[in-house]
Amino acid sequence: MKVFKFGGASVKDADGIKNVFDVLQKVGHDDVLLVISAMGKTTNALEVVIKSYFDKGADLQASVQEVKKYHNQILMDLFEEEDHDVFAAVNKLFADLEQFLKQNKSPNYNFVYDQIVSFGEIISTTIVSHYFNYRGLKNQWIDVRELIKTDNNYRDAGVNWDVTQKNISKGVKKKNLNITQGFLGSDENGFTTTLGREGSDYTAAIFAYCLNAESVTIWKDVPGVLNADPRYFENAILLNQISYREAIELAFYGATVIHPKTLQPLQRKEIPLYVKSFINPLLPGTSVSKGADLEPQSSCYIVKKGQLLISLSSLDFSFIMEENISEIFALLHKYKMKVSLIQNSAISFSVCVDDKFGNFSELKSILAKKFKVTYNENVSLYTIRHFTEKSANAVAQGKEVLVRQVSRETMQIVTKETEA
Structure with missing residues (x-):
C-alpha cells in the first residue's frame, strides 16, 4: 500500500477538496490510505472554542457557530443536493461537540x-469521504481512534505499538481507497488523544510502519523540500534526495522538513518518504530515504527569529562546573525554554533559547540569585548545514554576530540586526 497525507492547506475549501480528487485521478488511488488533517485553520478556530469554554465566555456559542459556518459553506460548494446525507452527518458531529461542551465535568x-x-479531523474526513463517493470514487472511512491506541498523556500521547499494529492489520482493507484522520488516537478508556506536534505526518508514518507500506507521500503547496526558506533566503533550490539521518539533523536545528518522530518508524523499515506538490502532482518532488545525504550537495539554511540569548557568569569569578550547568538546565526545563544553542567557557555559560511561553522574566529573577545575568532579546539564530565560508559570510553580512559556533558539518550564528 501507499500512504498519502494531505494537510489542512490542501483541503481548506471546496476547490482544494476537488483538487485532492484530481490528484488521485492522476497518481492512482488503489491500495492507498489517505491521512487527512482538519480543514484550513479549523484547529485554531477550535482552540478559540476551548478558550471561550474555560473562560466561561458569552462568546462560546458564537465561536462554535464560526466553525460550523465555515464547514457549511464548503458543503454547499461541494454538493448540489441540500438533502445529501453529508449534511446530516456533519450536523450530527456538531451536535456531539455541543453536547460535550454542556456535559463535560x-x-x-x-x-x-x-x-x-x-472534531476538526473527524468533520474534515467525513466531508472528503462523502464527496469522493458523490464523485464515484468509492472509499472506506476509518475512525483512526479505533486503530491507533495510546497512553493518556493528552496533547502528546505515546503510541501503544503492539495494540496499534494488531488493530491496523485488521482494520485496513487493502486494494481499497481508505480515508482516515491524522493527529488522533484514543486511550484505553476510549477517550480521544492527540499525538502532538506534526501529528498528522506521524499518523502517516504509523500506518506505513504497521502496513509495511511501499511509501509515504506528504502533499504540500511547494514542489518539495528546499534548502532554505524562500521568505528569508534568495535563490532557494529544490533538494531531490535527503537521507533519513540528514532530515533528522535538519529537523533538530529547526527546519520544518519532517519531524524526527515521523522519520523514525519509516527509517526502521526503510520506507521512503516523498514530499510532493498537490499543485503539480506529477513532478518528482523530494525523496527522504536511504542513500546520499543530499542531492544536489549544497548548503542548507535554517533561521529562527525572535530568539533570546542569555549569558550567565559566576558572581565571584569561580568556574561554572557541572553542578552549575545541571542546575541551569533544570531551570530551563522548568520554565519551558527551548534550547537551540549552548556555549560555555570557564566562567561563563550562554544559551540561545525560544521563550515561547513568556517565562523569562520569572526565570531571570531566579538565576540572578546565583549568577550575573546578561541577555539580548529578539536575536536570530542561523544554522548552516554543510557550510562554506561564502555561505557563512553571506548570512552574517549586515548583522552584528553575537555568537559563532562551528562543528565539522554545521555552523551556527546568533545575530542582531544592525541599524541601517
Missing part, C-alpha cells in the same frame, strides 16, 4: 483540548 485542560480539537 473534567477540569483537565489537556483532556478537554483533545476531545474538542479532534
